[in-house]
Every structure is written in C-alpha cells, then in structure tokens.
Amino acid sequence: MNTVKYLEELLAIPSPTGFTREVVAYLVETLEQMGLQVQVSPKGNVLVTLVGKEEGPARLLTAHVDTLGAMVRAIKPDGRLKLDRIGGFPWNMIEGEDCLVHLADGSTVSGTILLHQTSTHVYKDAGTVERSQDNMEVRLDARVTRPEETAALGIQVGDFVSFDPRTQVTETGFVKSRFLDDKASVAICLALLEQIQTAGIQLPVTTHFMFSTFEEVGHGANSSIPAGVVEYLAVDMGAMGDDQATDEYTVSICSKDATGPYHYGFRRQLEGLAQQFAIPYKIDIYPFYGSDASAAMTAGWDVRHALIGPGIESSHSYERTHIDSLTATSDLIFRYLESPLMEG
Structure with a gap:
C-alpha cells in the first residue's frame, strides 16, 4: 500500500x-x-x-x-556530548540509541547515546543510577578525548541530534520504528x-x-x-x-x-x-x-x-x-x- x-x-x-x-x-x-x-x-x-x-x-x-530529538547542550571534558531534549520523553527511552549530530555545513557525525556509567565492570550502580541529562551522553564515532578535538570536527552547542528510527516492516504486517x-x-x-x-x-x-x-x-x-x-x-x-x-x-x-x-x-x-x-x-x-x-x-x-x-x-x-x-x-x-x- x-x-x-x-x-x-x-x-x-x-x-x-x-x-x-x-x-x-x-x-x-x-x-x-x-x-x-x-x-x-x-x-x-x-x-x-x-x-x-x-x-x-x-x-x-x-x-x-x-x-522528537535533541540538541548539543555542551561538549564535556572527555570530548563527549551533553544533550538537551526536544520534545517530551524520558531519558531512558533513548539509551543505547544510535544518533547523528548535524553540523552547520550539512555534514554529520555519528554516535551512540549512552549512560556515562554504562560499564558494569567499572560502575557498580550502572543498572540503578538515574537516567538524567547529567548522566546521559553521546559517545561519538570519532577519536576524541578532549573538547578541542570534538570542536575540531565542527560540532558546536546548538547542533541538532537525530535518533536512528530503525524502521522495519514485518511479514506479519507490523511497522516498527521511532x-x-x-x-x-x-x-x-x-x-x-x-x-x-x-x-x-x-x-x-x-x-x-x-x-x-x-x-x-x-x-x-x-x-x-x-x-x-x-x-x-x-x-x-x-x-x-x-x-x-x-x-x-x-x-x-x-x-x-x-x-x-x-x-x-x-x-x-x-x-x-x-x-x-x-x-x-x-x-x-x-x-x-x-x-x-x-x-x-x-x-x-x-x-x-x-x-x-x-x-x-x-x-x-x-x-x-x-x-x-x-x-x-x-x-x-x-x-x-x-x-x-x-x-x-
């Protein structure tokens, strides 16, 4: 159809x-x-x-x-991104989602939205810590460890961030997607x-x-x-x-x-x-x-x-x-x- x-x-x-x-x-x-x-x-x-x-x-x-989506709120000391939400959704709804950062020149940088305390081998509260703006971040698919390296990619505060819709249409007639x-x-x-x-x-x-x-x-x-x-x-x-x-x-x-x-x-x-x-x-x-x-x-x-x-x-x-x-x-x-x- x-x-x-x-x-x-x-x-x-x-x-x-x-x-x-x-x-x-x-x-x-x-x-x-x-x-x-x-x-x-x-x-x-x-x-x-x-x-x-x-x-x-x-x-x-x-x-x-x-x-729904997000904007870059800040570049963190380790080069990762802090987000500000666009629309009404709890932070846990986007945990683990792939995303794109849309730069001013029209290009994009990919990444993944994760809890800062994700590693269960390091953080004993990984499963219970609050999913909040302060704890959620974008892990960029780029070799960055400092704010200057992230800024050099062209990323700045106010850049839009979109989430991967992961669209599927099943043989049983279901449509799954953001x-x-x-x-x-x-x-x-x-x-x-x-x-x-x-x-x-x-x-x-x-x-x-x-x-x-x-x-x-x-x-x-x-x-x-x-x-x-x-x-x-x-x-x-x-x-x-x-x-x-x-x-x-x-x-x-x-x-x-x-x-x-x-x-x-x-x-x-x-x-x-x-x-x-x-x-x-x-x-x-x-x-x-x-x-x-x-x-x-x-x-x-x-x-x-x-x-x-x-x-x-x-x-x-x-x-x-x-x-x-x-x-x-x-x-x-x-x-x-x-x-x-x-x-x-």
Whole structure:
C-alpha cells in the first residue's frame, strides 16, 4: 500500500522539531508531483487546499512531520556530548540509541547515546543510577578525548541530534520504528491525497491539509489556519497502555486529552461514520497528551475540533503499529472527507 511507501520515505528523513527543512522539501516535491498547489508558511507548516463542490465553511486536517530529538547542550571534558531534549520523553527511552549530530555545513557525525556509567565492570550502580541529562551522553564515532578535538570536527552547542528510527516492516504486517508519531499519520494523508487526485474526486466541502512542524513542542498548527475553517481534525497517534482501549489494529478516536474534552458532536459524527462503514475503531482518553487541534483551541481558534489516529504501541520510544490500524484510520478519514459538514 502507498501509505507504507510514504511512511518508509518519511522515516528515513531526520526531522526533529526545528530541523525540518529537508522533510518539508520532501513534502512540497511529493505534493506538487500530485498536481497540488503548495504553500509553506513562515513557520514552516505545509498547506494544500482541495476546493469543494460548494462554497462556504471549510475543513482542516493536520498531521505533524516533526519528531522528537535533541540538541548539543555542551561538549564535556572527555570530548563527549551533553544533550538537551526536544520534545517530551524520558531519558531512558533513548539509551543505547544510535544518533547523528548535524553540523552547520550539512555534514554529520555519528554516535551512540549512552549512560556515562554504562560499564558494569567499572560502575557498580550502572543498572540503578538515574537516567538524567547529567548522566546521559553521546559517545561519538570519532577519536576524541578532549573538547578541542570534538570542536575540531565542527560540532558546536546548538547542533541538532537525530535518533536512528530503525524502521522495519514485518511479514506479519507490523511497522516498527521511532517516530510513527506522527509520520504514520502524515503517510496516511499523503496516500489519501494521491488517491483523491488520481481518481479526480471533488470533495463536498473545501478541505485544507496542513502538515505541521512544531507539534512536539506544543504549537505546531495553532496559526495560519485558512479563513472559513469550522472543523479541525488532527490526525495523530492513538496512545496505548494500561486502562487504554486503543490497540494496533483499529482507528483510535480521542474523547479527551490532557487539555480537556474534544468536541462532542464532532466525535460522535466520526463514531457514526465508523459504524456506518464497518470501520474498526476504539474510543479513548489520552491522559498525558496534546495535539495540533488542542493547540489551536488554546490559541483561541473558534472551531469544532477532533482527534483520531492509528494505535501506536510504546509511544515516544521504539514504537509499533499494524497495517490494519493504518488502513482503518485512512478509511475513516476518507469517509469523513466525503461526508457533509455537521450541523450546528
């Protein structure tokens, strides 16, 4: 399915929040190849518009292409790097991960993120010491033992650090990778846009797709929303864990996150479409979560907002989903796009 093709291409492009020029260029090229007109906001959000059959109120769908990552916080006395996190994840979620340091000249230096006290033959507390900013570091794949040697590589404070996504698609239909949040949703939207363009479908309502670039830090698609938008659908990951209904095989419809409830009527409309077209779904609450839609509400936009997405296991770590969940999410979005605006 084209969704998986787009997903693999997206995951191969490092794009921690604030370092998204390459992935934005990919989006612009891909969308223009579909015959779509693309706008890029000063902030870096990518917008395309599908003109509907009737003039009037419009819809907006968002998915975010920025990911978790880090920046160089300092060069340590032994030449290794101290990091500062981009996005919300505990330090243990990246322990042992390979990474790239992105230099100002466009080149990279590879390394591995490790606990300073990693060697069990030296540190008796290697298994229990706190994983914190002070204890985690980048071991560079370069012969450095002093700050001057690291600086000579071109590494400086403020350089972005991206993590190896380690993407795999299994014969059993699972997709394992970092950053399925939210590149899985971006891939779904790209595949849908391709389907709509190829089939020459004109939607009943003018619909904008915005791919945001600052969601992981809380303000991705809370601005530059086109005039006339009354419905705002964020497509983002469904969170899994204890007390969660979301799974890896259905589309997750969020009723509430950390910012509060989503629009009740809009949520019920999405449930009704899932029931009408036999799309497997789950209703859920994400207790420690915010989306582009909730950011827009906090910014003061007067819209009906909702949130759906594929179920993602182990969010903000080495994530996993299933093609069935990608398909269910795609099916619900398409049925929504074909439906009239809700009344009121």
